[in-house]
Amino acid sequence: LSLAFITSPLxxxxxxxxxxxxxxxxxxxxxxCCVAVLGDQVQTEAGQVFIQRGAIAAGSxxxxxxxxxxxxxxxxxxxxSELTGLRDLMLAGDADAGLLSILAQARSMVGWHATHGxxxxxxxxxxxxxxxxxxxxxxxxxxHFPRTDPVVIMAVVEGDAMLLGRxxxxxxxxxxxxxxxxxxxxTIEQAVAREVREEAGVVVHDAxxxxxxxxxxxxxxxxxxxxxxxxxxxxxDHSEIEDARWFSKTEIRQMLERTHPDNLYAAHPYAIAHRxxxxxxxxxxxxx
Amino acid sequence: LSLAFITSPLxxxxxxxxxxxxxxxxxxxxxxCCVAVLGDQVQTEAGQVFIQRGAIAAGSxxxxxxxxxxxxxxxxxxxxSELTGLRDLMLAGDADAGLLSILAQARSMVGWHATHGxxxxxxxxxxxxxxxxxxxxxxxxxxHFPRTDPVVIMAVVEGDAMLLGRxxxxxxxxxxxxxxxxxxxxTIEQAVAREVREEAGVVVHDAxxxxxxxxxxxxxxxxxxxxxxxxxxxxxDHSEIEDARWFSKTEIRQMLERTHPDNLYAAHPYAIAHRxxxxxxxxxxxxx
Numbered sequence: 109l110s111l112a113f114i115t116s117p118l119x120x121x122x123x124x125x126x127x128x129x130x131x132x133x134x135x136x137x138x139x140x141c142c143v144a145v146l147g148d149q150v151q152t153e154a155g156q157v158f159i160q161r162g163a164i165a166a167g168s169x170x171x172x173x174x175x176x177x178x179x180x181x182x183x184x185x186x187x188x189s190e191l192t193g194l195r196d197l198m199l200a201g202d203a204d205a206g207l208l209s210i211l212a213q214a215r216s217m218v219g220w221h222a223t224h225g226x227x228x229x230x231x232x233x234x235x236x237x238x239x240x241x242x243x244x245x246x247x248x249x250x251x252h253f254p255r256t257d258p259v260v261i262m263a264v265v266e267g268d269a270m271l272l273g274r275x276x277x278x279x280x281x282x283x284x285x286x287x288x289x290x291x292x293x294x295t296i297e298q299a300v301a302r303e304v305r306e307e308a309g310v311v312v313h314d315a316x317x318x319x320x321x322x323x324x325x326x327x328x329x330x331x332x333x334x335x336x337x338x339x340x341x342x343x344x345d346h347s348e349i350e351d352a353r354w355f356s357k358t359e360i361r362q363m364l365e366r367t368h369p370d371n372l373y374a375a376h377p378y379a380i381a382h383r384x385x386x387x388x389x390x391x392x393x394x395x396x
Numbered sequence: 397l398s399l400a401f402i403t404s405p406l407x408x409x410x411x412x413x414x415x416x417x418x419x420x421x422x423x424x425x426x427x428x429c430c431v432a433v434l435g436d437q438v439q440t441e442a443g444q445v446f447i448q449r450g451a452i453a454a455g456s457x458x459x460x461x462x463x464x465x466x467x468x469x470x471x472x473x474x475x476x477s478e479l480t481g482l483r484d485l486m487l488a489g490d491a492d493a494g495l496l497s498i499l500a501q502a503r504s505m506v507g508w509h510a511t512h513g514x515x516x517x518x519x520x521x522x523x524x525x526x527x528x529x530x531x532x533x534x535x536x537x538x539x540h541f542p543r544t545d546p547v548v549i550m551a552v553v554e555g556d557a558m559l560l561g562r563x564x565x566x567x568x569x570x571x572x573x574x575x576x577x578x579x580x581x582x583t584i585e586q587a588v589a590r591e592v593r594e595e596a597g598v599v600v601h602d603a604x605x606x607x608x609x610x611x612x613x614x615x616x617x618x619x620x621x622x623x624x625x626x627x628x629x630x631x632x633d634h635s636e637i638e639d640a641r642w643f644s645k646t647e648i649r650q651m652l653e654r655t656h657p658d659n660l661y662a663a664h665p666y667a668i669a670h671r672x673x674x675x676x677x678x679x680x681x682x683x684x
């Protein structure tokens with residue numbers, strides 16, 4: 109298992125999006141592919157991702173061209189079809205990493221249309237344009253574009269200890285990096301400091317970028333950071349998180365490897381939390 | 397002049413947002429401050445930012461508390477008031493950097509409400525909640541949150557040369573880093589590669605994060621990167637940019653310092669483009 113959703117084989121070929129002729133041609137090609145999603149669920153057939161070939165329905169979202177120049181599209185699934193959660197497909201570990209990345213794009217795009225059929229500016233119904241990358245309001249003329257919501261997620265280090273937290277809804281024993289949505293008018297580094305202070309009462313400095321991951325539930329961009337804390341004093345906001353705790357480097361290693369004596373464990377390797385906790389642990393170990 | 401909009405003195409104090417009692421108290425305090433914005437414009441008085449004290453109107457957006465625990469709010473300006481462009485205030489260089497950062501938050505937040513009065517899911521009118529950080533639809537129950545649109549902006553380096561481009565709308569002679577909005581389902585690094593390929597036909601690798609900047613026109617997060625190119629071959633998409641060109645390190649230095657013999661120049665120091673071009677130039681100079 110490794111970081112999910114970051115290995116799309118598709119060239120998004122944005123130059124095609126405006127050409128209905130070209131899109132109609134591609135939709136008719138027998139080899140063209142279409143996946144179907146409904147909320148966080150993907151249409152499957154006997155548990156495998158269902159890929160419709162050729163004769164793609166008009167109004168499908170154009171995702172891009174793969175290495176063989178095969179076109180990929182996405183459309184809403186019908187409720188009566190066989191559906192499997194995208195998270196379950198990811199966890200099962202047998203879906204192709206490239207296909208999972210395509211499904212991430214599909215889920216975010218189809219979900220955006222499903223929840224943005226009306227103009228936020230005037231309330232009128234809007235129409236899909238640019239092969240799915242725009243919605244236009246004929247009423248007031250406004251154009252609307254898909255959302256990507258940046259989220260900061262951070263491992264916090266003080267000396268040889270690391271701060272992780274958990275939400276009440278998580279399975280018992282799981283701890284992960286603190287995280288939160290960015291707000292208008294702040295930098296990534298400011299958002300890291302704000303979230304850690306809000307949730308755990310800890311003041312951080314020197315936040316460094318590690319890696320990022322699209323997280324299609326529904327349409328986040330997880331920005332993975334490692335930050336340093338000035339002290340280990342905690343003041344947990346229990347309305348936001350159930351717990352936050354400083355762990356020793358030995359415990360963190362055990363939690364990543366799932367050998368902790370109390371059955372505590374860290375986020376799965378498919379999630380960026382695992383990557384940044386690993387990066388922060390390496391930093392601690394190389395420093396000490 | 398240095399990077400604008402990144403030095404807000406405000407603690408956003410999100411825990412206050414849900415308390416109408418506390419908000420009403422703060423709005424009545426004589427020292428509390430409110431700025432007023434309309435689109436990209438800020439209400440001014442004889443050219444100075446107008447700050448209303450005390451008796452803040454209900455429905456104003458709560459921005460946060462400054463170092464003196466003074467509360468700051470934002471509200472829409474009326475069209476008949478004296479208005480000055482936020483860009484002009486920034487360029488004039490005499491506005492306080494902290495105040496400019498407060499205005500960035502104000503502009504994004506007030507602008508979001510001005511353009512999101514209706515539910516994108518069902519078309520009904522929505523109501524402001526959480527002191528401005530949410531809009532609720534009584535019709536379908538949907539909650540909507542302010543947008544922050546991540547944008548990648550990147551200096552591209554090959555050997556001792558740097559790739560910059562310009563848009564037709566810019567003043568003659570100005571070149572800057574290529575940039576573009578991120579799309580759902582991609583990483584920052586993938587977005588960098590996609591945009592550079594789309595606009596200039598250049599393949600890049602090893603994109604590294606340098607810094608970021610909120611850019612409140614209306615609500616972007618500029619993610620500043622430096623990337624390496626495999627070759628200097630260009631294939632410019634003139635529907636996206638007017639020109640893109642490889643510049644020598646000597647020219648880049650001249651463009652940053654505004655001493656280029658052809659009067660070419662790089663983005664202003666208030667913009668993150670200047671920071672990443674400078675960072676890429678340092679990288680070139682330290683390598684060679």
